[in-house]
Amino acid sequence: SQTIHQWPATLVQPVGSPLSLECTVEGTSNPNLYWYRQAAGRGLQLLFYSVGIGQISSEVPQNLSASRPQDRQFILSSKKLLLSDSGFYLCAWSGANYGYTFGSGTRLTVV
Amino acid sequence: DAKTTQPTSMDCAEGRAANLPCNHSTISGNEYVYWYRQIHSQGPQYIIHGLKNNETNEMASLIITEDRKSSTLILPHATLRDTAVYYCIVSYGTSYGKLTFGQGTILTVHP
Numbered sequence: 001s002q003t004i005h006q007w008p009a010t011l012v013q014p015v016g017s018p019l020s021l022e023c024t025v026e027g028t029s030n031p032n033l034y035w036y037r038q039a040a041g042r043g044l045q046l047l048f049y050s051v052g053i054g055q056i057s058s059e060v061p062q063n064l065s066a067s068r069p070q071d072r073q074f075i076l077s078s079k080k081l082l083l084s085d086s087g088f089y090l091c092a093w094s095g096a097n098y099g100y101t102f103g104s105g106t107r108l109t110v111v
Numbered sequence: 112d113a114k115t116t117q118p119t120s121m122d123c124a125e126g127r128a129a130n131l132p133c134n135h136s137t138i139s140g141n142e143y144v145y146w147y148r149q150i151h152s153q154g155p156q157y158i159i160h161g162l163k164n165n166e167t168n169e170m171a172s173l174i175i176t177e178d179r180k181s182s183t184l185i186l187p188h189a190t191l192r193d194t195a196v197y198y199c200i201v202s203y204g205t206s207y208g209k210l211t212f213g214q215g216t217i218l219t220v221h222p
Contacts, residue, residue: 034209034210036212041214043174043213043214043215044149044212045154045209045212046210046212049209059209088152090154090155092154092210099145099157099160100145100147100155100157100210101157102154102155102156103154104153105152105153105154106156107152
């Protein structure tokens, strides 16, 4: 069966510090991968999506970047966090015969 | 992807059917209607999806009008655990399309 792992669950980081959130998928190959962010009291905003290794599409300009070094690994990064980067970050995957499956999320607080 | 319009909030008594409407008047012929829900502080959960015909699974039923310009998600016997934000999304499908989340409907199930 397919599973998606996302960590850490919670993170408190100071302004200006770097960020690295990791997401991995098991039990499938060549999934589409997505990073979403949900600010407090707001809807989900698609940040990045990837259809293959090294292929990243950015939906909105921001202080973040994404990378896909392996088929089932998706990483969200920042060199210097801003207060506005606080939020609930969700990784998701989809495949030819499967709908979107979301990870459990990372709650990031930038202080 | 076509946009959707949903009521901001709805209430339902426990044990009753919850009928959540969604308008998608600009839907194209190849776009599916997806429903997801998000319980507080969790990732969105897939409920059901359909193209033209009505669909039913163990969670819910999806009724799509003949012109496909609107749909209704039905939770036949709502429980307190069904309290969540429900998102109606139209997309070409998870293999090719990105899911764009709107604000959704906040469904509150009362005892």
